[in-house]
Amino acid sequence: MAQTNLYSRVLGTGSYLPDERVTNQELADRLAKQGVETSDEWIVARTGIHARHFAAANQTTSDLALVASQRAIEAAGIDPQSIDLIIVATSTPDFVFPSTACLLQNKLGIKNNGAAFDVQAVCSGFAYGIATADSFIRSGMNRTALVIGAETFSRILDFKDRTTCVLFGDGAGAVILQASEEPGVLSSALHADGSHSDILCTPGNVNGGVIEGSAFLHMDGQAVFKLAVNVLEKVALEALDKARLTPDDIDWLIPHQANIRIMQSTARKLHLPAERMVVTVGEHGNTSAASIPLALDVAVRDGRIKRGDHLLIEGVGGGFTWGASVIRY
Known part of the structure; x- marks a missing residue:
């Protein structure tokens, strides 16, 4: 018999940061050797970032995703073989194909059990992944989903461009969602506008075994900032309206950790006090699709987030894409 009130409930979270922690001063010293000037003060004033983590040369995105997934599976207390949907949000996959999700499925030892695929919405990827998994579970197609945001953005940074290379880091975060009659994911709202694709992009492709265009990240920082602060407020209010809640009902705002100024602006517009916003950008930098699940796991494990x-999670990224979800933890 079909269940009439089916939700996707968060059972467990996990995250992973590569061992190499790079402070602003260490990064500034590296850049100085290439004739690029920056400083800890310059980076902190504009972004709120103090450090970030970089993957080792032999670490892939699926490697980072694996550790985060294992930690989420352990926290959820489930058998990995019960996972029948794997969604990896990433813009830095291991290969052109197969998907990082399929590679992760194999590393987890899960055999022929449901679907596995990647979602590419850049920094909004985890919000897109949660909404997608929630829809699959609510439809009855799947019961237990593993949703991961994982990135190795250090591989696509131009370390001669101080406006971008100081912003990003590597990492992975994961959640286990399972079908439940108890409320979990209450609502989601997703949007995209491809007319803004040029303000944040990595405009390269593989042709004949070589890269055509640029394999480095390019960003118009002012344009991204202006668009981000506008759409994040709107999509947050849209998701809240769908959930029949107001900002006053939100215990924790978990925004994409891109830039402290964007995050603070969004909180102010929603009239949410700063102490109700989870902030990890200072230690993680911008980890793109990994940033929301990384921040979520930090706040769950330190006891701030309780059952x-x-x-309210929300993200904005290249595409241009943006999305939000309201979740009862």
């Missing part, structure tokens, strides 16, 4: 809390 029954209402969470």
Whole structure:
């Protein structure tokens, strides 16, 4: 018999940061050797970032995703073989194909059990992944989903461009969602506008075994900032309206950790006090699709987020894409 009130409930979270932690001063010293000037003060003033983590040369995106997934599976207390949907949000996959999700499925030892695929929405990827998994579970198609945001952005940074290379880091975050009659993901709202694709992009492709265009990240920082602060408020309010909640009902805002100024602006527009926003950008930098699940896991494990809390996650990224979800933890 079909269940009439089916939700996707968060059972567990996990995250992973590569061992190499690079402070602003260490990064500035590296850049100085290439004739690029920056400083800890310059980076902190503009972004709120103090450090980031970089993957080792032999670490792939699926390697980072694996550790985060294992930690989420352990926290959820489930058998990995019960996972029948794997969604990896990433813009830095291991290969052109197969998907990082399929590679992760194999590393987890899960055999022929449901679907595995990647979602490419850049920094909005985890919000897109949560909404997608929630839809699959609510439809009855799947019961237990592993949703991961994982990135190795250090591989696509131009370390001669101080406006971008100081912003990003590597990492992975994961959640286990499972079908439940108890409320979990209450609502989601997703949007995209491809007319803004040129303000944040990595405009390269493989042709004949070589890269055509640029394999480095390019960004118009002012244009991204202006668009981000506008759409994040709107999509947050849209998701809240769908959930029949107001900002006053939100215990924790977990935004994409791109830039402290964007995050603070969004909180102010929603009239949410700073102490109700989870902030990890200072230590992680911008980890793109990994940033929201990384921040979520940090706040779950340090005890800030408790069962029954209402969470608002939101992200904006290249595409241009943006999305938000309201979750009862």
